[in-house]
Amino acid sequence: MKTGRLESFSDGVIAVAITLLSLDLAVNGPGHGTLAHQLAQRWPQFTSYVVSFLVIGIIWINHHSLLSNLETIDRVTLFLNLLLLLFVVAIPFVTATMAEYLNKGGSDSHLAAALYAFVSLGMSLAFAMMFLWSSRQGQFRMTLDRRTRRSTFVRFSFGNLVYVAALGLAFVNAWLTLVLVALMAIYYSFDQIALAR
Amino acid sequence: MKTGRLESFSDGVIAVAITLLSLDLAVNGPGHGTLAHQLAQRWPQFTSYVVSFLVIGIIWINHHSLLSNLETIDRVTLFLNLLLLLFVVAIPFVTATMAEYLNKGGSDSHLAAALYAFVSLGMSLAFAMMFLWSSRQGQFRMTLDRRTRRSTFVRFSFGNLVYVAALGLAFVNAWLTLVLVALMAIYYSFDQIALAR
Amino acid sequence: MKTGRLESFSDGVIAVAITLLSLDLAVNGPGHGTLAHQLAQRWPQFTSYVVSFLVIGIIWINHHSLLSNLETIDRVTLFLNLLLLLFVVAIPFVTATMAEYLNKGGSDSHLAAALYAFVSLGMSLAFAMMFLWSSRQGQFRMTLDRRTRRSTFVRFSFGNLVYVAALGLAFVNAWLTLVLVALMAIYYSFDQIALAR
Amino acid sequence: MKTGRLESFSDGVIAVAITLLSLDLAVNGPGHGTLAHQLAQRWPQFTSYVVSFLVIGIIWINHHSLLSNLETIDRVTLFLNLLLLLFVVAIPFVTATMAEYLNKGGSDSHLAAALYAFVSLGMSLAFAMMFLWSSRQGQFRMTLDRRTRRSTFVRFSFGNLVYVAALGLAFVNAWLTLVLVALMAIYYSFDQIALAR
Numbered sequence: 001m002k003t004g005r006l007e008s009f010s011d012g013v014i015a016v017a018i019t020l021l022s023l024d025l026a027v028n029g030p031g032h033g034t035l036a037h038q039l040a041q042r043w044p045q046f047t048s049y050v051v052s053f054l055v056i057g058i059i060w061i062n063h064h065s066l067l068s069n070l071e072t073i074d075r076v077t078l079f080l081n082l083l084l085l086l087f088v089v090a091i092p093f094v095t096a097t098m099a100e101y102l103n104k105g106g107s108d109s110h111l112a113a114a115l116y117a118f119v120s121l122g123m124s125l126a127f128a129m130m131f132l133w134s135s136r137q138g139q140f141r142m143t144l145d146r147r148t149r150r151s152t153f154v155r156f157s158f159g160n161l162v163y164v165a166a167l168g169l170a171f172v173n174a175w176l177t178l179v180l181v182a183l184m185a186i187y188y189s190f191d192q193i194a195l196a197r
Numbered sequence: 198m199k200t201g202r203l204e205s206f207s208d209g210v211i212a213v214a215i216t217l218l219s220l221d222l223a224v225n226g227p228g229h230g231t232l233a234h235q236l237a238q239r240w241p242q243f244t245s246y247v248v249s250f251l252v253i254g255i256i257w258i259n260h261h262s263l264l265s266n267l268e269t270i271d272r273v274t275l276f277l278n279l280l281l282l283l284f285v286v287a288i289p290f291v292t293a294t295m296a297e298y299l300n301k302g303g304s305d306s307h308l309a310a311a312l313y314a315f316v317s318l319g320m321s322l323a324f325a326m327m328f329l330w331s332s333r334q335g336q337f338r339m340t341l342d343r344r345t346r347r348s349t350f351v352r353f354s355f356g357n358l359v360y361v362a363a364l365g366l367a368f369v370n371a372w373l374t375l376v377l378v379a380l381m382a383i384y385y386s387f388d389q390i391a392l393a394r
Numbered sequence: 395m396k397t398g399r400l401e402s403f404s405d406g407v408i409a410v411a412i413t414l415l416s417l418d419l420a421v422n423g424p425g426h427g428t429l430a431h432q433l434a435q436r437w438p439q440f441t442s443y444v445v446s447f448l449v450i451g452i453i454w455i456n457h458h459s460l461l462s463n464l465e466t467i468d469r470v471t472l473f474l475n476l477l478l479l480l481f482v483v484a485i486p487f488v489t490a491t492m493a494e495y496l497n498k499g500g501s502d503s504h505l506a507a508a509l510y511a512f513v514s515l516g517m518s519l520a521f522a523m524m525f526l527w528s529s530r531q532g533q534f535r536m537t538l539d540r541r542t543r544r545s546t547f548v549r550f551s552f553g554n555l556v557y558v559a560a561l562g563l564a565f566v567n568a569w570l571t572l573v574l575v576a577l578m579a580i581y582y583s584f585d586q587i588a589l590a591r
Numbered sequence: 592m593k594t595g596r597l598e599s600f601s602d603g604v605i606a607v608a609i610t611l612l613s614l615d616l617a618v619n620g621p622g623h624g625t626l627a628h629q630l631a632q633r634w635p636q637f638t639s640y641v642v643s644f645l646v647i648g649i650i651w652i653n654h655h656s657l658l659s660n661l662e663t664i665d666r667v668t669l670f671l672n673l674l675l676l677l678f679v680v681a682i683p684f685v686t687a688t689m690a691e692y693l694n695k696g697g698s699d700s701h702l703a704a705a706l707y708a709f710v711s712l713g714m715s716l717a718f719a720m721m722f723l724w725s726s727r728q729g730q731f732r733m734t735l736d737r738r739t740r741r742s743t744f745v746r747f748s749f750g751n752l753v754y755v756a757a758l759g760l761a762f763v764n765a766w767l768t769l770v771l772v773a774l775m776a777i778y779y780s781f782d783q784i785a786l787a788r
Contacts, residue, residue: 005204005261007596012212015603019611020216025684029691035699057673064596082254093222100226108232202401202458209409217413279451290419297423305429399598399655406606414610473780476648487616494620502626
């Protein structure tokens with residue numbers, strides 16, 4: 001099977017998910033204090049919006065990068081891609097939940113941040129599985145030498161471990177999780193899978 | 198008419214429908230019990246989300262598989278495709294309704310599950326009609342031999358009968374319907390229309 | 395300018411608009427009477443959903459048909475296309491409003507139906523203008539003979555007059571408008587612009 | 592990297608954002624005064640819908656025009672594009688907020704209009720940066736002569752200054768901001784980047 005329509009469907013899903021993030025920005029409107037006050041109270045929402053926009057944006061770039069290097073895809077790849085999308089689509093939900101509880105403190109904020117880290121980890125694991133499966137099945141356009149395989153494996157393991165750490169740190173402080181996920185997004189934006197060299 | 202833009206439009210509709218499933222995950226937020234409690238109460242929503250995500254994902258894979266085997270499409274195919282999309286787009290609605298009533302028991306939960314099975318059946322019938330019409334009109338790239346036609350017919354009949362059973366079982370227990378639809382999705386993911394061999 | 399990306403953007407907008415129709419199907423949930431009662435009360439919503447799904451689906455088919463016959467597009471076509479999309483995107487809003495007031499009777503139901511007819515008329519006029527502009531500018535792949543031009547003009551005039559009639563009948567009875575718009579959709583599905591012969 | 596999938600993803604995001612504008616048109620329904628009264632009260636929403644539809648539509652046309660002139664894109668372009676989309680996706684939110692406060696007067700309406708101008712300015716700046724970066728990196732299909740570069744620079748500077756003025760005028764009167772943004776959209780629709788001559 002060719003990658004064309006898989007790209008187009010995934011692009012659609014990711015585009016809708018990234019746009020739904022904006023639904024959580026809405027203020028309550030007149031009768032709920034001044035607008036300045038309402039906007040100030042919603043800064044966890046604005047911060048989370050920027051971080052999650054970056055997270056989804058980066059996964060799109062990496063997804064694009066991966067698929068453009070694949071010659072063919074099989075049924076397993078299709079399912080791993082669906083699994084990846086299942087987590088991507090859940091990001092607006094966990095972002096809104098985390099933003100809601102970020103400043104409440106206590107176990108609720110810990111759980112909300114853990115949920116956010118869990119979905120990020122799921123997305124990251126699904127992407128790693130998709131990459132590893134395709135490389136094992138020889139679906140890439142080019143032959144990956146041992147060194148590339150190993151460095152990619154190290155890179156994915158590192159990323160997933162950071163998400164596990166973000167999950168653990170959620171139970172210390174919710175903001176730590178958000179900062180760690182943001183740092184990961186920035187890190188991934190500099191160290192992308194660049195196979196096309 | 199070529200299949201290109203029909204694919205692109207259908208991909209868009211299916212992508213939006215699958216993403217709208219996430220709108221039903223939202224919790225009520227602070228002031229409605231602990232977050233842990235709210236999340237625990239929403240497990241029908243989480244289960245339904247995963248099942249419906251799989252259902253829509255599989256129909257996308259099969260839709261993709263069908264269209265990639267078509268040489269041309271005619272007006273009737275366009276309308277059967279619209280009918281298919283009409284049911285796909287209704288899935289977030291019936292998923293949310295079923296999740297809402299799944300644990301309430303009684304006739305409300307039966308009706309909610311029957312509605313879910315009805316829309317799944319409608320989707321399945323529309324897809325079968327689209328396939329049969331295209332094969333009758335000789336719109337496939339390859340000639341389908343009698344054996345392929347017969348096995349496909351058996352396969353679609355089986356699928357639709359299972360959905361009819363799911364509709365009937367809804368009036369026994371709503372969970373039975375959800376499990377049966379989930380099993381069908383898993384079954385379809387292994388036994389896809391694979392004409393391109 | 396080539397038509398490719400205009401198609402892809404328009405497909406995206408139309409796909410989102412057609413999917414948003416489903417948001418209006420949602421029931422209120424437990425505590426608002428039995429589900430059977432709630433579903434029965436929402437049959438204006440279900441009817442309107444089917445009609446508007448057909449209306450948007452047909453405009454997509456005709457839009458697809460028009461663009462596949464264009465060789466080039468200019469800036470005016472881009473703006474007429476934006477105008478068309480502005481009305482398409484408003485259809486979920488006017489559909490929800492009409493469904494809400496359909497059974498209330500009185501001037502509210504008349505106004506709601508008139509709003510629905512007005513947006514349908516706007517969509518139809520924008521499409522006619524887009525067609526006429528492209529044909530005047532010689533942007534079609536084939537030369538349109540005088541007969542084709544005249545028959546197309548008659549066809550568009552007829553369509554727009556029916557929508558004007560639907561607007562007028564709204565002030566007699568809201569259901570008349572809905573039925574007339576549904577009939578127009580069915581009519582257009584049989585008498586499409588078929589230039590590619 | 593080729594521009595194809597960047598276009599397809601951006602088209603998806605812009606298409607969803609432009610369609611989400613319609614969510615703000617919804618009336619409250621029966622029990623909140625006559626429909627005529629409700630519609631009359633929502634004219635700030637209708638005006639803002641048209642203006643923002645035009646603003647997003649124009650940015651799409653210019654984005655399309657820019658990308659169709661690029662031979663290749665690099666990582667920086669990808670990120671500037673993400674930044675552009677981050678502002679585009681926020682437009683339904685700032686449109687709804689401005690419409691809500693437009694007729695309330697006082698500091699709330701000023702702040703709401705300033706927020707709208709701020710997001711428009713961010714979008715415009717991100718687009719200018721994307722253009723300038725691509726031209727500096729020689730990613731265009733054609734060589735841009737000094738004159739084209741200078742006139743483009745002047746054009747972008749003018750646009751951004753107008754948005755800064757719109758931001759300032761927000762604190763005088765919210766309507767002034769809306770009118771100025773609408774005028775800019777009309778201006779841009781006549782003076783687009785037309786490199787493909």
